[in-house]
Amino acid sequence: MSKSPTQVLVVDDEEDLELLVRQKFRRRIRDGDLKFLFAHNGKEALEVLQEHPDVYLVLSDINMPVMDGLTLLSQLADSDKDVQAVIVSAYGDMKNIRTAMNRGAFDFLTKPIDFNDLEATIEKGLKHVQALQAALETRDRLVAVKQELEMARDVQMSFRPKEIPNSKTHDIKGIILPAREVGGDLYDFFYIDESRIGLVIADVSGKGVPAALFTTVTRALLRASSSKDYSTPGECLTIVNELLCENNPSCIFITLFFGVLDLRNGELHYSNAGHNLPRLLRADSRVEVVPKTNNVVLGIQPGHTYNNGQVQLRPDDTLFLYTDGITEAENLQDEEFTETRLDQSLAELAGVSSERVATKIVDVVRDFAGDAPQSDDITCVVTRFRPGAS
Amino acid sequence: MEEKAKLSVETEDGDRATILIVTGRVDGSSVGILESAVQEQINAGKKTLVFDFKDLSYISSAGLRALLIAARLTQKEGGKALFCALADHISEIFEISGFNEILEIHDTRANALGAL
Secondary structure (H helix, E strand, O other), X not given: OOOOOOEEEEEOOOHHHHHHHHHHOHHHHHOOOOEEEEEOOHHHHHHHHHHOOOOOEEEEEOOOOOOOHHHHHHHHHHOOOOOEEEXXXXXXXXXXXXXXXXXXXXXXXXXXXXXXXXXXXXXXXHHHHHHHHHHHHHHHHHHHHHHHHHHHHHHHHHOOOOOOOOOOOEEEEEEEEOOOOOOOEEEEEEEEEOOEEEEEEEEEOOOHHHHHHHHHHHHHXXXXXXXXXXXXXXXXXXXXXXXXXXXXXXXXXXXXXXXXXEOOOOEXXXXXXXXXXXXXXXXXXXXXEOOOOOOOOEOOOOOOOOOOEEEEOOOOEEEEEEOHHHHOOEOOOOOEOHHHHHHXXXXXXXXXXXXXXXHHHHHHHHHHHOOOOOOOOEEEEEEEEOOOOO | OOOOOOEEEEEEEOOOOEEEEEEEEEOOOOHHHHHHHHHHHHHOOOOEEEEEOOOEEEEOHHHHHHHHHHHHHXXXXXXXXXXXXXXXXXXXXXXXXXHHHHOEEEOOHHHHHHOO
């Protein structure tokens, strides 16, 4: 919260207003409850405000030499300062008072000044200033948070892998449809060597900037651990897990599937750290589950050794990796898309290109969800194995 | 907000533990309810918590994280957190994520209390 404002600038070329204020408010001035600054014309007032940027309430006379009160008001309105002005004018001087109000004055007082009215007006002015300050602060914070989230999303999205061109042996397509809030899904694919390709899908617990940072770090660690002396997916995950656990006081964790497809023979070696079980769509339309490897999610269990699994891909088989943004997508009736619907949809897509499978599944999920808001990232990575295709 | 409350947490004070009966869905939008219920118990000096999940219909990764934090917080106080009566589909989530190895899980509330 902003500190409640207590400072008031009094602008008058004659001494009577200053004297009245000093005398009548002497106790509150002594107690530090209120603080007054004084200027003798509009120009001086602007100088004082320049020097004291924390003054937001001005009490000003109209008729003054050098710069009058109405000009001061116009100058204040043109400046980017959020200063509120109370204008003091002779009783019956309705024309000037109207002008002052039209130029943005907050309130007015008439001479001779009634002390109670003066005090009430100052109190009201300070309260108004405080409310304005609080509203501005809230707005600024919201803008900052929004920018921060947008930056986090940009960073996260910029880390998507470069498309791997379709080749004679495989084609790969990854899609991520981010939810409105920056989410924590990740996919990646990269060559480990000229005959093996690494395939990654992951989902971090939670959302927002911490989740986005965590996925970005995980992706970098996994790539690093797979590039040098690569042995098995499980060993890579064991290393990555150790590094993630080292400094994770907020218990963020990530579910991740890491598969390595050997393009020479169709062997898929993989390790699954607590992620949804991927699907293997056979060329004959059967949909199989890629079996569990009994591992723990990454980031919370130091010392865990990640097990490996292995499945065999045959020509025109398709590996489908996905996050729960697909199976848990909800429609307006609060029904989930479910694994059953996923498997049924996949069964109709045997043998077609990875791009077609990925876009079709995402379309089916979106059709299912209809107008229901998307609460989680929708992500999949599709790989078709097609040795000997021309 | 017309949305029906999708998560509620009731507590029962027992001799050896506080039972938290979690009903409904724990996901990103409701997990705060569970987190504050846990924090309230810890603040009240309760350090042994038994989570009864018989009426838990769904738990997301954000929810699992809250359970993990509950386990860590109780451990730090010298107590522990136990979880019981998971429906089959909840059990499956625990198995796939490996949380059945990290958290102490029992078939029934009686078994959980018996393990204390």
